[in-house]
């Protein structure tokens with residue numbers, strides 16, 4: 022197993038200068054490089070709910086997938102600190118990943134993408150347990166019963182087909198499937214985006230309860246700040262493959278520092294009615310200007326200067342548990 026040096030046991034993940042680049046084309050034309058993750062430095066605390074917020078395409082899913090070993094980093098490191106004194110390097114190609122795969126689970130926006138709708142609920146629950154090598158029928162049944170109970174689904178549903186479940190029940194089922202494997206870390210990738218407003222709260226409640234009762238660390242990916250506000254202990258804000266602000270959820274929501282975070286909050290004025298209307302993200306610069314070395318928010322930032330165009334700001338601690346990557350600070 023690929024061990025790394027000492028890691029503070031309070032953290033379950035250390036992410037160091039992580040880059041994931043995707044390359045398209047290149048045979049007859051110049052290859053097109055997408056910098057999905059462009060130098061991520063982040064620590065995830067054991068047992069916390071960390072909300073990863075940002076607009077579509079900012080790299081949230083890629084980060085979640087890389088953390089659980091589904092995506093190979095182009096460079097940098099993801100260190101998984103399993104139980105506090107056994108840190109390992111996450112590498113999808115390494116043999117040791119098989120041993121921890123079960124501990125790192127993901128649930129998706131669309132449960133149909135991971136569960137065959139023509140399966141009976143029982144089989145959908147049994148499948149990952151069998152795949153994980155659990156053979157005892159008694160143990161499988163016990164795990165199915167416990168997990169369904171945890172997500173608030175009646176056991177009688179096991180005889181139904183997945184397609185007979187409502188949208189909310191299907192998402193509960195996919196959470197139950199992940200839970201049955203006793204994960205230590207769960208990536209919830211936009212788990213409520215496809216649900217009606219009334220159901221969103223219920224599913225968020227289920228995940229919050231699981232976190233409190235079992236201590237499973239959750240990375241909750243969302244582009245909806247009001248949802249992050251309900252569930253998160255801490256928030257990390259992503260923009261164009263970079264973390265631009267991170268910290269205690271309440272602090273980030275009530276005292277946002279980065280102009281992008283302020284702009285995001287403006288889109289949800291009910292979160293913080295006291296927030297002044299001074300941070301319109303108007304395109305004061307040439308839209309889409311390629312900023313290769315500078316701040317990723319340069320072309321949308323009303324405060325951008327020449328320095329922002331030339332140098333990329335790194336995350337800087339402004340107060341206890343509050344970091345921002347912006348030359349204004």
Ligand SMILES: Nc1ncnc2c1ncn2[C@@H]1O[C@H](COP(=O)(O)OP(=O)(O)OP(=O)(O)O)[C@@H](O)[C@H]1O
Nearest residue numbers: 043055056057075076077078079080081082083084
């Ligand atoms: N397998 C891939 N091949 C090529 N490009 C990819 C791949 N996966 C993601 N990307 C690109 O990487 C960037 C980040 O995508 P990602 O899905 O991580 O963002 P996101 O913040 O999760 O957005 P969304 O909420 O829309 O899923 C996007 O430009 C996307 O098109």
